[in-house]
Amino acid sequence: MAEEKKLFKVKIDNISVEVEPGTSILNAARRIGGDIVPPAMCYYSKLQGSGGKCRTCLVKVTKGSEADPRPMPKLVASCRTNVMDGMEVANITSPEVQEARKGVVEFLLLNHPLDCPVCDQAGECHLQDLSYEHGADTTRYEFKRRTFDRIDIGDKIQLHMTRCILCYRCVFTADQMTEKREHGVLGRGEAAEIGTYIQQSLDNNFIGNVIDVCPVGALTDKTFRFKNRVWFLKPVDAHRDCHDPKCCGKTVLWMRGDEVFRVTARKDKYGEVEEWICDTCRFDKKDVKDWTIEGPRKIERQSVISQGHYVGVHKPKDTLVEVLEGRQPKLLLDIHDISEVNRPEIDLSQIDGPAHSDDFNKK
Amino acid sequence: MFSEEKLNKVKEIIARYPAGKQKSALIPLLHLAQEEFGGWLSAETMDYVASLLQIKPIEVYEVATFYSMFNLKPVGKYVFEVCQTGPCMLRGSDNIIDYIKKKLDIGVGETTNDGLFTLKTVECLGACGYAPMMQLGKHFREHLTPEKVDAIIEECRVKAN
Amino acid sequence: MGRKLLFDKAHIEGIRYYDVYRANGGYGSAEKALKSMKPEEVLEEVKKSGLRGRGGAGFPTGMKWSFIAKPEGVPRYLVCNADESEPGTFKDRYLMEFIPHLLIEGLLISSYTLGCNSCYIYIRGEYAWIPEILEQAIAEAKKNGWLGKNIQGTGFDLEIYVQRGAGAYICGEETALIESLEGKRGNPRIKPPFPAVKGLWDCPTVVNNVETLAAVVPILRIGGDEYAKYGIGKSTGTKLISACGNINKPGVYEIEMNISVEEFIYSDEYCGGIANGKRLKACIPGGSSVPILPANLLLKTAKGEQRMMTYEGLADGGFATGTMLGSGGFIVLDEDQCIVKNTLTFARFYHHESCGQCSPCREGTGWMKRVLQNIENGKGKMSDIDLLWDIQRKIEGNTICPLGDAAAWPVAAAIRHFRDEFEWHVLHPEEATKRNFGLAHYADPLEIAAPAAV
Numbered sequence: 001m002a003e004e005k006k007l008f009k010v011k012i013d014n015i016s017v018e019v020e021p022g023t024s025i026l027n028a029a030r031r032i033g034g035d036i037v038p039p040a041m042c043y044y045s046k047l048q049g050s051g052g053k054c055r056t057c058l059v060k061v062t063k064g065s066e067a068d069p070r071p072m073p074k075l076v077a078s079c080r081t082n083v084m085d086g087m088e089v090a091n092i093t094s095p096e097v098q099e100a101r102k103g104v105v106e107f108l109l110l111n112h113p114l115d116c117p118v119c120d121q122a123g124e125c126h127l128q129d130l131s132y133e134h135g136a137d138t139t140r141y142e143f144k145r146r147t148f149d150r151i152d153i154g155d156k157i158q159l160h161m162t163r164c165i166l167c168y169r170c171v172f173t174a175d176q177m178t179e180k181r182e183h184g185v186l187g188r189g190e191a192a193e194i195g196t197y198i199q200q201s202l203d204n205n206f207i208g209n210v211i212d213v214c215p216v217g218a219l220t221d222k223t224f225r226f227k228n229r230v231w232f233l234k235p236v237d238a239h240r241d242c243h244d245p246k247c248c249g250k251t252v253l254w255m256r257g258d259e260v261f262r263v264t265a266r267k268d269k270y271g272e273v274e275e276w277i278c279d280t281c282r283f284d285k286k287d288v289k290d291w292t293i294e295g296p297r298k299i300e301r302q303s304v305i306s307q308g309h310y311v312g313v314h315k316p317k318d319t320l321v322e323v324l325e326g327r328q329p330k331l332l333l334d335i336h337d338i339s340e341v342n343r344p345e346i347d348l349s350q351i352d353g354p355a356h357s358d359d360f361n362k363k
Numbered sequence: 364m365f366s367e368e369k370l371n372k373v374k375e376i377i378a379r380y381p382a383g384k385q386k387s388a389l390i391p392l393l394h395l396a397q398e399e400f401g402g403w404l405s406a407e408t409m410d411y412v413a414s415l416l417q418i419k420p421i422e423v424y425e426v427a428t429f430y431s432m433f434n435l436k437p438v439g440k441y442v443f444e445v446c447q448t449g450p451c452m453l454r455g456s457d458n459i460i461d462y463i464k465k466k467l468d469i470g471v472g473e474t475t476n477d478g479l480f481t482l483k484t485v486e487c488l489g490a491c492g493y494a495p496m497m498q499l500g501k502h503f504r505e506h507l508t509p510e511k512v513d514a515i516i517e518e519c520r521v522k523a524n
Numbered sequence: 525m526g527r528k529l530l531f532d533k534a535h536i537e538g539i540r541y542y543d544v545y546r547a548n549g550g551y552g553s554a555e556k557a558l559k560s561m562k563p564e565e566v567l568e569e570v571k572k573s574g575l576r577g578r579g580g581a582g583f584p585t586g587m588k589w590s591f592i593a594k595p596e597g598v599p600r601y602l603v604c605n606a607d608e609s610e611p612g613t614f615k616d617r618y619l620m621e622f623i624p625h626l627l628i629e630g631l632l633i634s635s636y637t638l639g640c641n642s643c644y645i646y647i648r649g650e651y652a653w654i655p656e657i658l659e660q661a662i663a664e665a666k667k668n669g670w671l672g673k674n675i676q677g678t679g680f681d682l683e684i685y686v687q688r689g690a691g692a693y694i695c696g697e698e699t700a701l702i703e704s705l706e707g708k709r710g711n712p713r714i715k716p717p718f719p720a721v722k723g724l725w726d727c728p729t730v731v732n733n734v735e736t737l738a739a740v741v742p743i744l745r746i747g748g749d750e751y752a753k754y755g756i757g758k759s760t761g762t763k764l765i766s767a768c769g770n771i772n773k774p775g776v777y778e779i780e781m782n783i784s785v786e787e788f789i790y791s792d793e794y795c796g797g798i799a800n801g802k803r804l805k806a807c808i809p810g811g812s813s814v815p816i817l818p819a820n821l822l823l824k825t826a827k828g829e830q831r832m833m834t835y836e837g838l839a840d841g842g843f844a845t846g847t848m849l850g851s852g853g854f855i856v857l858d859e860d861q862c863i864v865k866n867t868l869t870f871a872r873f874y875h876h877e878s879c880g881q882c883s884p885c886r887e888g889t890g891w892m893k894r895v896l897q898n899i900e901n902g903k904g905k906m907s908d909i910d911l912l913w914d915i916q917r918k919i920e921g922n923t924i925c926p927l928g929d930a931a932a933w934p935v936a937a938a939i940r941h942f943r944d945e946f947e948w949h950v951l952h953p954e955e956a957t958k959r960n961f962g963l964a965h966y967a968d969p970l971e972i973a974a975p976a977a978v
Contacts, residue, residue, distance in 0.1 A: 103918030192880035197424035389707035430690035492774035
């Protein structure tokens with residue numbers, strides 16, 4: 001009879017969970033879910049050897065284990081530290097962790113161009129989410145930021161190194177998904193960069209996955225570049241019968257009307273792809289007829305793309321009314337009286353798809 | 364391409380590691396290649412080293428760009444690598460660097476027009492007790508003074524002729 | 525004269541060569557270990573000796589050795605860390621250059637104890653002429669039956685190889701060193717697993733500093749108990765100190781760990797006092813990464829006691845008023861030196877040497893350097909000093925490897941003890957480019973706090 005596996009009891013921010021030995025603190029936290037899950041910019045559960053580098057997932061181990069209850073002297077990277085039986089971890093309950101994380105975010109943003117308004121990743125960028133949740137509102141860095149030239153690695157992928165946070169995920173992806181890795185980390189320290197050394201295109205049917213694993217806008221899909229903002233698009237689950245045995249053929253199509261703007265793998269709530277897809281599916285199948293559409297994709301992340309519905313939002317306080325001590329302002333002109341478009345009786349959230357002028361013309 | 368003699372050396376180096384671990388020979392081979400092919404590593408040289416070790420070229424580029432002793436651009440025949448870290452600074456390395464700049468009429472990182480000398484500043488080389496110092500080829504030149512620098516430059520000029 | 529264990533025969537002409545080394549008792553310890561002792565017995569002697577890692581961390585060597593995993597059928601490796609790159613440290617170079625056989629004998633005994641049959645000496649690339657010296661010594665040892673197959677008829681096999689690095693301070697960190705030895709970038713690994721379980725080529729590996737391994741030879745010669753009688757308390761034995769900076773006699777000294785810092789700096793046997801008749805301003809006693817101390821805290825502890833040249837003595841007072849023995853790179857600053865400039869060179873060093881793998885170190889070291897550059901060049905603001913303090917605090921302890929700490933500590937200590945010199949730089953930018961702050965009050969006797977009433 002198979003012996004029953006002993007589970008480890010772990011407490012994260014005072015919430016208990018039982019996990020199998022060999023589970024990392026981060027994955028134990030993901031088992032619990034919610035706010036206590038540390039953010040991870042470099043760890044990627046599907047890529048062997050990833051993690052430990054960005055330091056955003058640092059947590060405090062306040063009790064090492066039942067056997068050795070001593071706390072760990074330093075904060076540890078939760079993605080690469082395994083749980084012990086009886087371990088107690090503090091993440092959001094530790095001011096020290098929050099402070100350190102704020103520091104890490106500041107370091108990550110130090111040389112980041114903050115060019116979100118022109119970045120294709122904006123709206124689904126993990127660095128945006130991280131800065132919003134853990135960052136400071138100003139920068140204390142007064143020096144010139146590091147810049148690199150944009151390079152095309154092949155006709156489908158653009159590398160914008162200036163935005164890179166050196167998570168190494170794309171290197172692991174190329175190592176583990178393709179036969180021959182042609183790009184890597186060059187240089188050292190602050191000058192380290194992702195590159196091919198001798199400029200060459202990355203030629204492999206799975207290299208497009210580097211776009212999906214990139215947490216920032218450093219690797220972007222050239223077939224989608226500047227075509228649309230992600231939050232204007234409607235994600236739908238779709239599949240096709242892909243001939244590549246390594247490709248799952250299950251994707252998300254980002255559509256507007258009948259037009260397929262881009263194809264990505266399906267990602268879970270931590271932004272990790274569920275299954276890998278090939279470059280043919282990603283770059284070459286941009287016609288609805290290529291796909292069997294399953295239905296709308298629910299995006300479970302906190303980024304902008306999941307905020308596409310406006311029902312039940314709290315309106316901001318009307319400061320004008322406040323200033324007038326409760327008296328309603330007397331409008332000299334109500335915009336709705338003359339505007340053909342801004343009609344208050346039309347609920348934007350009830351409009352199927354992006355709003356068109358037709359929607360407002362309907363009487 | 365390495366000569367027969369150097370290829371034997373390559374074999375000897377690879378034999379230091381267990382079977383299948385020949386990638387460990389990468390740094391020694393890059394040193395060998397740099398000495399052999401003009402004091403720097405061109406892309407072709409690196410690709411050649413990759414082929415000798417049966418590894419991907421990118422693995423060589425990654426390593427060559429990490430270590431400060433590998434030159435990825437051509438350098439002068441004699442490279443003055445002057446240490447500027449704390450202990451050398453305390454003993455006046457700034458003056459030595461300034462002196463060499465003036466004497467050779469080049470800036471840090473530059474090569475003289477005749478292609479003879481390159482001046483580089485480096486971080487601690489482990490000769491702090493004998494400061495100020497610089498590395499020239501395989502050897503250290505220590506307790507530097509302007510007079511000593513003059514003598515070294517002269518010595519190199521004589522050797523080059 | 526202090527007692528010596530490593531350099532006791534260093535003055536003998538030709539000690540670099542096998543015949544002279546052997547004629548002066550060399551390989552006696554190896555003979556004793558291999559022929560009359562079991563590996564466990566050697567380990568016991570090393571444990572009894574209280575030997576602590578001489579590379580900087582000071583971890584007990586015997587304990588480190590006892591952690592090595594011994595899975596069946598998997599080779600184990602001993603790696604000698606000769607990457608010596610900590611600014612101020614140049615002791616291993618001396619040892620390898622002048623008494624290479626001492627290291628080889630130490631490697632032989634250690635490999636026998638750990639059950640390793642291959643051993644790699646990873647030496648920093650810039651020491652380009654030393655591999656030849658070591659390889660010549662290895663060849664001599666081999667010729668005389670101390671290396672190779674069936675050493676001295678004992679059935680023990682050992683090969684020693686020399687591997688040159690290529691310019692990377694980070695490769696002195698043991699897991700980065702292993703990566704480099706595997707032909708990769710010197711990116712430190714995330715621990716655990718520790719090298720004792722998964723090291724070189726995923727096999728159990730011990731990485732020790734040159735001096736640590738050499739010290740095994742006298743331990744076996746005189747016995748662990750006798751070795752432990754050298755020095756004070758937990759600082760047993762002798763330590764190589766490489767002294768540099770503004771002293772009369774820079775060089776490598778072997779000290780018994782029972783002398784005071786004052787004796788080390790001022791006695792003719794060691795540093796011979798401050799050069800050019802100047803006064804002592806500050807000192808970094810254990811290599812650039814340990815906290816700098818002003819003269820008044822260096823010679824005496826905050827309690828007013830003599831500060832000793834031991835692990836505990838230098839660490840007395842913690843980081844608030846103490847420092848560390850570190851790797852023994854003893855850097856002395858005289859009254860004419862500028863603390864801001866000195867700190868800047870170290871910040872620049874760590875910025876240059878950061879591997880770039882983890883964000884606090886990659887981004888933070890460059891930031892500290894730039895802020896320090898501004899202060900040094902008369903463009904600093906008062907708030908920059910607090911900013912520096914905050915940056916180092918956010919790097920320290922939050923990185924993959926200790927390079928982050930090593931970069932943070934010098935900045936922290938400089939601000940902690942020399943804040944008024946930083947402020948003077950900010951307030952007098954013009955003057956600061958022309959002259960230095962000088963000795964100021966840094967050598968004034970400190971008031972000793974009265975012991976708290978019971």
